Amino acid sequence: MAYGQTAKRDAFDALGDSTRRLIFERLAVRPAPVGVLAATLPISRPAVSQHLRVLKEAGLVSETADGARRIYQLDPRGIAVMRDWLDNHWATALGAFETFVNDTQRKDDPE
Amino acid sequence: MAYGQTAKRDAFDALGDSTRRLIFERLAVRPAPVGVLAATLPISRPAVSQHLRVLKEAGLVSETADGARRIYQLDPRGIAVMRDWLDNHWATALGAFETFVNDTQRKDDPE
DNA sequence: ACAGCACGTAAGCTGTCACTTACGGTAAGT
DNA sequence: ACTTACCGTAAGTGACAGCTTACGTGCTGT
Numbered sequence: 001m002a003y004g005q006t007a008k009r010d011a012f013d014a015l016g017d018s019t020r021r022l023i024f025e026r027l028a029v030r031p032a033p034v035g036v037l038a039a040t041l042p043i044s045r046p047a048v049s050q051h052l053r054v055l056k057e058a059g060l061v062s063e064t065a066d067g068a069r070r071i072y073q074l075d076p077r078g079i080a081v082m083r084d085w086l087d088n089h090w091a092t093a094l095g096a097f098e099t100f101v102n103d104t105q106r107k108d109d110p111e
Numbered sequence: 112m113a114y115g116q117t118a119k120r121d122a123f124d125a126l127g128d129s130t131r132r133l134i135f136e137r138l139a140v141r142p143a144p145v146g147v148l149a150a151t152l153p154i155s156r157p158a159v160s161q162h163l164r165v166l167k168e169a170g171l172v173s174e175t176a177d178g179a180r181r182i183y184q185l186d187p188r189g190i191a192v193m194r195d196w197l198d199n200h201w202a203t204a205l206g207a208f209e210t211f212v213n214d215t216q217r218k219d220d221p222e
Numbered sequence: 223a224c225a226g227c228a229c230g231t232a233a234g235c236t237g238t239c240a241c242t243t244a245c246g247g248t249a250a251g252t
Numbered sequence: 253a254c255t256t257a258c259c260g261t262a263a264g265t266g267a268c269a270g271c272t273t274a275c276g277t278g279c280t281g282t
Binding site: 015 | 121124126132136190194198200201204
């Protein structure tokens with residue numbers, strides 16, 4: 001499990017920024033190089049590069065060299081890690097909720 | 112759809128902080144009041160309160176009054192919003208990837 | 223070989239956010 | 253009624269993170 005729980009950078013940290021979520025959504029529609037992404041965003045091109053590095057370290061995007069350009073696209077591994085985390089904790093919460101109800105219904109029993 | 116895409120605060124913004132992810136994980140195991148959470152965390156109790164407010168605004172946790180204490184527990188709505196977002200964009204990315212391959216395989220055709 | 227393009231990195235600045243201490247409010251116990 | 257416990261809010265501070273400009277590198281075409 002190379003991508004056990006977290007990558008070099010946590011995927012949730014990466015998607016915690018709204019600009020990176022925008023980039024993520026653009027890449028979901030269509031893989032693109034840095035310049036194209038920067039043209040549709042209100043920030044400079046180096047800023048997009050920095051965001052892409054964070055997303056890459058989180059395992060959310062992958063890089064493909066194409067001459068002088070670098071094509072970025074979504075990476076399924078990072079998304080899988082996030083989904084697993086959500087599902088796992090949600091399953092735990094469901095079990096805990098039953099225990100919680102059983103513990104508290106002794107003194108409380110609404111309809 | 113009261114919780115269409117985002118709540119008052121985006122769920123990804125809320126889980127972008129590692130301390131809030133810790134609180135989230137603790138609440139997944141077992142609903143708890145503020146004081147109990149703060150006792151197991153390296154930060155003060157008011158700090159935990161502030162984090163809980165962020166998580167609540169994001170629809171990730173819900174509050175239940177129990178005398179002077181406030182029991183916090185996970186809220187399925189916020190988690191569902193995040194999963195939907197991930198699944199939706201991932202599905203989009205899969206479709207886009209096919210288009211991308213079709214466009215680029217004209218000059219490239221590996222096995 | 224040289225000019226031009228696409229991109230990453232470095233350095234510096236600024237705003238935001240997480241944390242603290244101090245305070246006020248509500249509920250339970252004596 | 254008074255004290256104690258549990259909690260949220262306000263105000264202030266410090267650190268981090270995102271942004272910009274400037275620069276260096278590698279690839280492409282003429």
